[in-house]
Amino acid sequence: MPDNPSPLAIIVAAAAYMAVGAVWYAPRILGNKWLSLIGKTRQELGALWRPMILASLAALVLAYTxxxxxxxxxxDSFVEGVLFGxxxxxxxxxxxxxxxxxxxGRPRQLFTLYAGNVVVGMMVMGAILAAWR
Known part of the structure; x- marks a missing residue:
């Protein structure tokens, strides 16, 4: 078993984490609910390229850590990785x-939405990173 994390595994895990978020926040999945809970419209969010860059960098940091x-x-197993995530x-x-x-004073549903996205994303990353070893 390698003692060092694989850079490729980290990149793949970060991309998978971002993919989970993309699906999670898709308008037909939970995106419209999220907008409702934060009291904004898609137009009010404006250009999303800056937050996406930050999210990508954060995903790399999460995957590396x-x-x-x-x-x-x-x-070093898929199941252990999922559980650890x-x-x-x-x-x-x-x-x-x-x-x-x-x-x-934020709605419980918003907490559930945020936490659920991170928990599922971490489970996916954990599976990838552990299985890659």
Whole structure:
């Protein structure tokens, strides 16, 4: 088993994370619900190229960080990767986001939408990164 994360695996995992988000926020999936929950229209969002660049860079950071943890924990199977991604997504991201959303008085549905996207994305990345080892 390699001791270092694969750069190609990191890029593929980040792309998969972005693909999960693209499907998640597609208008016919949850995109229209998201717009409703944040009180905006598609036109009000304007050009999305800047947020997409930031999201792509963030996905690379997430994939790299997750890959370091997967290597350190010696996780090397698809199923373990999915479970580890769930643990990180739900146990760290969602748990940290919950009080922020509560203090801001944001709808529970918005929290569920945000957290669900990250948890599913982390599970997909975990599967890819662990199986790649």
């Amino acid at each position: 997750l890959s370091l943890l997967i290597v350190a924990m010696e996780i 769930f643990l990180i997504g739900a146990g760290i991201f969602a748990a940290a986001l919950a009080p922020i959303m509560a203090y801001e």
